[in-house]
Amino acid sequence: MEDNKLTIVDTHMHYGTDPAVSKYTCVPYMHFGDPESVIRCLDEQGAMYGVLFPHDRPMNPPVDTTYEKANEKVAEVKIKYPNRIVAVARINPLFGRRATECHIERCAGEWGFKGIKLVASYDQYHACDIDVLAPVFEKAEEHDLTILFHSGDSHKDMPSLQAFTARHFPNVRIVLAHMGGHTGLREAIIACQENPNIYCDMAQAWPYDIKAFVRQVGTDRLTYGSDVPYQSPAVEQLKLKVIGLTPAEEEKVFAKNALRIWKID
Ligand SMILES: [Zn+2]
Structure with a gap:
């Protein structure tokens, strides 16, 4: 990354998706099992680092319901491009x-994973x-490790429930993906205001909602x-460019906060 360019960290990247929906994706060249496609995606959007995790749902038709193979594939990318x-x-x-502990131990202990993604509604x-x-x-x-909750959409994934869990584990950093979704935005704002260990990513959020979050929570989370x-x-980055952030605030949201939350050295 050139010195005069803002370092960008993309904190929400799926390693491809399953064939049933792949024809609709905006980055169709990005494929599960193709590490170079992830790096191409980072380069094309000017990002230095990517926070990478598997597709959210079990593959269609259902295989690998524990996500062990999917996580192993993510490990391959991380090992190739540390x-x-x-x-x-x-x-x-x-x-x-027991199974959960062994699985996390393998990912964090052996492969150096830095976080866990949870989608309560998909896993019931x-x-x-x-x-x-x-x-x-x-x-x-x-x-x-940092915990990334899918947030919003389902009553099982709402920020108020995630904040309840955050209060039980105050030493764990928790990120609410999508800022709670449009319907969960106010819950996500309150969750951040009331819990110092909660953060949000703005993936898929509307500019108006991002601006409301920034006005009420600030740009540190x-x-x-x-x-x-x-x-x-391109579209997700543009949303952060049109809401009137100062250059210092942009730097926090595009990179500095992520370096801290995701423990990137
Ligand atoms: Zn996602």
Whole structure:
């Protein structure tokens, strides 16, 4: 990255998607199992680092329901490009404490993953189920991992439930993807105001909603995320350019906050 250019960290990248929906994606060349396609996507949007995790749902038709193979593929990208990729494991905690702990131990201990992605609605639990989530959060605390919750859309994924869990684990950094979605925006704002360990990415959020968040929470808890391959990095970046951020605020949202939240050295 040239010195005069803003360093960009894309904090919301899926490693491709499944064939049933891949024909609709905005970054169609980005494919699961093709590490170079991830680096091309970073380069094309001027990003130095990418926070990378698997597709959210089990593959269609359903295979790899534990996401172990998908996480292994993310590890391959991270191992090949350690200076560009922050690896995040997709975890379904419903396989029980022992399996969950072993899976996270492998990702964090062996491969150096820095975070865990959770989608309660797809895996059929609620984001406030402390009994279900305790093994995940305890391991996150042990390995200093960041938790990325999909937030919004479903009653199982709302920011108020995620804030409840955040209060049980105050030492774990928690990011609410999509700022709670449009319907969960106000919950996400309150969750950030009331809990110092909660942050948001703005992937897919509307400019008006991003501006409301910035006015009420500030720019220290917000990161840029593109949600590739589904969404367009050009469009997601433009949203942050049209809401009147100062250059210093832009620098925080595009990079500085992410370096801190995702422990990028
Ligand atoms: Zn996403």
